[in-house]
Amino acid sequence: DAMVIQNPRYQVTQFGKPVTLSCSQTLNHNVMYWYQQKSSQAPKLLFHYYDKDFNNEADTPDNFQSRRPNTSFCFLDIRSPGLGDAAMYLCATSRAPMLVNSLNTEAFFGQGTRLTVV
Amino acid sequence: EDQVTQSPEALRLQEGESSSLNCSYTVSGLRGLFWYRQDPGKGPEFLFTLYSAGEEKEKERLKATLTKKESFLHITAPKPEDSATYLCAALPYGQNFVFGPGTRLSVLP
Numbered sequence: 001d002a003m004v005i006q007n008p009r010y011q012v013t014q015f016g017k018p019v020t021l022s023c024s025q026t027l028n029h030n031v032m033y034w035y036q037q038k039s040s041q042a043p044k045l046l047f048h049y050y051d052k053d054f055n056n057e058a059d060t061p062d063n064f065q066s067r068r069p070n071t072s073f074c075f076l077d078i079r080s081p082g083l084g085d086a087a088m089y090l091c092a093t094s095r096a097p098m099l100v101n102s103l104n105t106e107a108f109f110g111q112g113t114r115l116t117v118v
Numbered sequence: 119e120d121q122v123t124q125s126p127e128a129l130r131l132q133e134g135e136s137s138s139l140n141c142s143y144t145v146s147g148l149r150g151l152f153w154y155r156q157d158p159g160k161g162p163e164f165l166f167t168l169y170s171a172g173e174e175k176e177k178e179r180l181k182a183t184l185t186k187k188e189s190f191l192h193i194t195a196p197k198p199e200d201s202a203t204y205l206c207a208a209l210p211y212g213q214n215f216v217f218g219p220g221t222r223l224s225v226l227p
Contacts, residue, residue, distance in 0.1 A: 045215070105167070106164050111161045112160060
């Protein structure tokens, strides 16, 4: 059974039209991440939540926002998508790797949402 | 600055032709080194975690090893279904995962 579920798998949006991607998890992990991955590139971290604490990467554009209403769900909002935002968006979860003594720190990914901007 | 590189960028093998993928990392204190498999259009699938130099993990035709500066993913007698992009990621203490760009593996029948 899928443990990290992303919806939708494919999303087409118009240039400048707000779009929301969703992620849910059944692992009860503390940390949820959003990554952007473009073709043949490494996943790029946009931000992550450690429980309810939001942590934004310094180079994440203001156009990208996130919400985590509870442990299981996390949303990625793109306020005004541009052509350069077309990518695969990956949600991942993990226990808290920042804690020195925590074990099993691997991240588990969803299947991704492929965003197309037209 | 924490950095992970992978080589080669792409690798084509004949079915049954064993080889190794390299992941080199420069991080300020390694907490763990992770290998993932990513099929086209899908999210990365977790394969292994390695925590200390000298550690090895195996799964079917794959074996991952770790030294103080790099990790290798050895593929023994690969099959076409092993074709995918293999990502490695380093986790420094107190930081988030640092991903490499991946190696695209193609195994030809």
